[in-house]
Structures are given as structure tokens and as C-alpha cells.
Amino acid sequence: MVTTEPQAKRTLLDRVMIPMLVAVLAVAGSAVGSFTANLGNAANQRSQFAEQNAREDRAKKTEAYSTLIDAASAYFEAASTANTCVRMNRFLKPNDSVLSFCPEQITSAKALYPAYTAATSKVVIYGSEEAYRLSAEMGRLLAKTYPTFQVGTNGIEFAAVRVERREYDVPRGDFIKMMCHELPAVPRRNC
Numbered sequence: 802m803v804t805t806e807p808q809a810k811r812t813l814l815d816r817v818m819i820p821m822l823v824a825v826l827a828v829a830g831s832a833v834g835s836f837t838a839n840l841g842n843a844a845n846q847r848s849q850f851a852e853q854n855a856r857e858d859r860a861k862k863t864e865a866y867s868t869l870i871d872a873a874s875a876y877f878e879a880a881s882t883a884n885t886c887v888r889m890n891r892f893l894k895p896n897d898s899v900l901s902f903c904p905e906q907i908t909s910a911k912a913l914y915p916a917y918t919a920a921t922s923k924v925v926i927y928g929s930e931e932a933y934r935l936s937a938e939m940g941r942l943l944a945k946t947y948p949t950f951q952v953g954t955n956g957i958e959f960a961a962v963r964v965e966r967r968e969y970d971v972p973r974g975d976f977i978k979m980m981c982h983e984l985p986a987v988p989r990r991n992c
Contacts, residue, residue: 858927859984865923866932866980870973872913872920873939877969879910880946884963887948910948917943931979939972 886903924936946964981992 856986859986861927862929862932863984865920865927866976866984869917869920869924869936870976870980872917873943873973876910876913876917877943877946877964879906879913880943880948881964881966883907883910883948884946888963907948910946914947929979929983932976932983935972935976935979939969939976942969942972 883903883906886906890902921936921940924932928936942964978992982988
């Protein structure tokens with residue numbers, strides 16, 4: 802059988818060109834598949850990184866918020882006790898010392914105030930805008946209670962203001978409600 806020129810060209814095409822074309826298409830398909838897989842991997846890594854950051858952020862906020870509530874409550878109780886004690890002994894003479902009547906109460910309140918201010922700083926650093934606003938509101942109220950007294954000619958002159966529990970419970974309750982909305986991984990509606 803004699804091969805004609807068109808058959809020879811077809812045979813060359815069948816034997817060389819088609820397999821080459823198939824190989825090129827296979828390499829191109831492999832490259833596209835690899836590129837797509839890499840895009841998927843990158844998206845997955847970004848998603849995992851975002852989830853890890855959200856968990857770490859929530860953990861820092863949880864610690865900061867909880868520490869603030871605990872420190873603020875401990876300070877409020879101690880300051881209220883100190884202020885009550887001093888008010889009960891308000892008719893001291895000018896040379897008397899307030900510390901001689903209420904030493905543990907005043908010392909305790911003054912010792913707890915730095916822990917409260919440190920906790921506030923962590924909320925400023927790690928907290929949301931709302932947490933910062935509410936902690937500042939609570940802070941304005943608690944700053945009034947810092948036990949500073951002076952014995953004058955008419956007895957004790959107060960620099961501290963008596964803050965009622967119900968007055969303190971308002972910003973504290975608002976802060977706790979904000980915690981309930983911000984801290985769970987899945988926010989609750991019934992906070």
C-alpha cells in the first residue's frame with residue numbers, strides 16, 4: 802500500500818501532533834487545577850487565621866471585662882464600707898486621725914483602687930468602643946467614692962461622695978449586658 806501525501810501528513814499529525822496537543826492540554830489542566838487548589842488553600846488559611854484571631858480577641862476581652870467587673874465591685878464595696886465607717890465617726894476633733902477609727906476600711910479601699918484602674922486600662926486596650934464608654938461611665942461614678950477625708954474644725958470634711966448601691970448597679974448592669982452581647986461566640990438575643 803502506497804501512502805499518499807495527505808495520508809502521510811495525517812499520519813504525522815496522528816502520531817506526533819495530537820499526542821503533543823494532549824500533553825500540552827494535560828499540563829495546562831494540571832496548572833489550572835494546582836492554581837485553583839492553591840487559591841482554595843489560601844482562602845482556607847485566611848479563614849482559619851481570622852477565626853483564631855477572633856478567639857484570641859474574645860479571650861482577651863473576656864479576661865479584661867471580667868477583671869474590671871470584679872475589681873470595680875471589690876473597690877465599690879470597700880469604699881462604701883470606708884465611707885460609712887467614717888461618716889459614723891464624723892464628729893472627730895481637729896487633731897484626731899480618721900485612720901484611728903477606720904484603719905482597715907480606708908486602707909482596704911485605697912489598696913483596691915489601683916487594681917480597679919489597672920483593669921480599666923485593659924478594657925481601654927482590648928475592649929470595644931461600647932466597653933470603653935461604659936467603663937468610663939462606671940469610672941466617673943467610682944472616682945467619687947475614693948476615700949479622702951480631712952478633719953476640720955466642724956469634724957470630718959468629706960472629699961468622697963456616698964454612692965448608693967442602686968446608682969452603682971446601673972452602669973455595672975449595662976456593662977454586664979454588653980458583655981453578654983459581645984463575648985459569646987454566638988451572640989445571645991436574651992441578654
